[in-house]
Amino acid sequence: SAVISQKPSRDICQRGTSLTIQCQVDSQVTMMFWYRQQPGQSLTLIATANQGSEATYESGFVIDKFPISRPNLTFSTLTVSNMSPEDSSIYLCSVGLGQGATGELFFGEGSRLTVL
Amino acid sequence: GENVEQHPSTLSVQEGDSAVIKCTYSDSASNYFPWYKQELGKRPQLIIDIRSNVGEKKDQRIAVTLNKTAKHFSLHITETQPEDSAVYFCAATGDTGFQKLVFGTGTRLLVSP
Numbered sequence: 001s002a003v004i005s006q007k008p009s010r011d012i013c014q015r016g017t018s019l020t021i022q023c024q025v026d027s028q029v030t031m032m033f034w035y036r037q038q039p040g041q042s043l044t045l046i047a048t049a050n051q052g053s054e055a056t057y058e059s060g061f062v063i064d065k066f067p068i069s070r071p072n073l074t075f076s077t078l079t080v081s082n083m084s085p086e087d088s089s090i091y092l093c094s095v096g097l098g099q100g101a102t103g104e105l106f107f108g109e110g111s112r113l114t115v116l
Numbered sequence: 117g118e119n120v121e122q123h124p125s126t127l128s129v130q131e132g133d134s135a136v137i138k139c140t141y142s143d144s145a146s147n148y149f150p151w152y153k154q155e156l157g158k159r160p161q162l163i164i165d166i167r168s169n170v171g172e173k174k175d176q177r178i179a180v181t182l183n184k185t186a187k188h189f190s191l192h193i194t195e196t197q198p199e200d201s202a203v204y205f206c207a208a209t210g211d212t213g214f215q216k217l218v219f220g221t222g223t224r225l226l227v228s229p
Contacts, residue, residue: 031216041222042205042222059117092160104150104165108159110159
């Protein structure tokens with residue numbers, strides 16, 4: 001497995017502000033993803049963070065709202081822009097380990113955001 | 117794209133009983149099916165997975181079965197213990213490979229002593 005560190009672990013934010021979440025992995029990984037988990041709900045994929053190119057967003061998520069950076073194979077950031085109370089969620093960084101058919105997905109501890 | 121349904125949403129059992137959680141998926145091309153356990157306030161943890169070339173896999177008290185024809189897979193926990201209480205999520209591959217997962221809605225398992 002890998003050690004996946006997320007910062008901040010939690011934050012309380014004001015409506016209209018933006019917050020950047022950092023994800024640091026202790027080894028180089030090819031695949032990094034960002035998921036959202038709304039209170040009491042399942043996990044929804046926001047985007048795939050691609051190293052050296054623009055992230056690939058899932059339906060319902062756009063770059064202007066959730067800009068993502070991936071400057072190298074161990075680090076990524078997710079920004080939640082112009083926040084509203086509906087953005088209150090846990091945001092989880094995840095990494096895929098192994099090669100293709102043997103790959104497994106592991107999660108960071110998550111960043112719990114509360115928007116007032 | 118892939119759609120994963122999970123049942124039941126909540127499951128209460130007595131310690132020592134067995135628990136079964138079922139999932140169905142829509143994309144016949146999906147070929148990797150992991151199960152995650154999420155304790156309150158914690159990250160999801162991979163507990164077992166199965167690939168489409170296998171019908172069943174066991175790991176101590178946990179087993180997973182896969183029926184590709186019917187497009188469903190199940191998690192079986194035997195001799196349940198209070199520490200098994202958590203939310204369990206099934207998942208399946210999406211349309212671009214093993215690690216882009218689509219998750220089920222989750223099952224809250226409560227094991228009473």
